[in-house]
Amino acid sequence: MIQNTSTRNLPNDLFDSLLPERQDFKVDVYQDENQYFVKAELPGFNKENVSIDYNENTLTITASNVNTTNEEISSYIIKERNTSEVSRKFIFKNINDTNISASMADGMLTVKLPKKQYKKQIIID
Template sequence: MMQNTQNFPTDIIESLLTEHHDFKVDVYESNGAYQVIAELPGYSKDDVTIQFEDKTLTIRVTQTSTTTENQDQYLIRERNSNEQSRQFIFKNVDKENIKATMEDGILSVELPINHTKTQINID
């Protein structure tokens, strides 16, 4: 019995291109705040963008590099661009006091929990 291998090379290339590599993240609650710890080896803080909007924390990392061989009249010049992002939804965050630090490839984001309740008056 012969197996259909007509799309074999295309299938391999497609699976490699669609493979997704997310950075690793730990999320927990401690000391009245949500803690988000992301492992970002090889990235600097300039490569990282953090946004908080509509209860959603977005961490995006972008890195672009260029490799050039034979500087005068280069024979090979390669560019590599990598972008990854993760999103997390949180309730009751004091968005004015969110803090972030990055050290040795570890990003730490602290999102204080707002325990204030809003009183609604009946008209």
């Protein structure tokens, strides 16, 4: 929500309805001992319309939804679906970028980013 100090006493939802809807998506990012996980909610998108890039420690997830219709409809009563593109970027360090994997099911994208394994010194007892 954007709050303007000159309109602080007015109802928030009045101004929220005038602002464009937030153009991103919700994610969970977590890790275990061997890898990071990014789970992204992308309802309405299929895997052909989602791109994932990892470059210079930055994971970029972009999803495009093109409203394709052959008809020109000039008298919409309500038009909420539109062409949109959403994108998020995440910075990860020490990733084994040759083994990054992703899957998508039911509008949920899961990206697995394996951590680089470093040699561990073994102490002799």
